[in-house]
Amino acid sequence: TRKAYGGAYDVMGSKHLGADINLSWPTGQIAVMGAQGAVNILYRKEIKAAEAAGDDVVALRQQLITDYEDTLANPYIAAERGYIDTVISPSNTRMNVTRALRALRNKRESLPPKKHGNIPL
Incomplete structure (x- = not known):
């Protein structure tokens, strides 16, 4: 991904x-x-307080975005x-994808029979 x-x-x-x-x-x-949307929601009070105090809001927001990406979005x-x-x-992407496809080449999925079909939409 x-x-x-x-x-x-x-x-x-x-x-x-x-x-x-x-x-x-x-x-x-x-x-x-x-990260940008999450920071705007999670830290809106801190950003608003920094703005009211006259601090550098852009730098604060960028620091919070970096922290979010480093700690949560990795x-x-x-x-x-x-x-x-x-x-x-x-x-190593090609090698790993090939290995995964080989591991799954004989996979058979058995699902329980459905009681009802899906209506055509």
């Missing part, structure tokens, strides 16, 4: 919805939302929590 935020992360092959293999580069960002946190399998080097 490069950037996987919120609902988009879930619907695009997340472990939560049954994806078999999830890999990320070290620069991947996996979080509930992007792939290592997602790997610790089991959201991705491993963090790989970009130069």
Whole structure:
């Protein structure tokens, strides 16, 4: 993944919805939302107080964004929590994808029979 935020992360092959293999580069960002939006919500009181005090709001916001990306929106946190399998080097991407496809080549998914079909929409 490069950037996987919120609902988009879930619907695009997340472990939560049954994806078999999830890999990320070290620069991947996996979080509930992007750093800028999260900082504006989480730290709005601090930003407003800094603005009222006449402090450099742009520098404060940038520092908070950097802190958020370093502590919450990195792939290592997602790997610790089991959201991705491993963090790989970009130069090893082809090898890891090949290995994953080989591991899954004989996979057969058995799902229980459905009671009701989905109506055509």
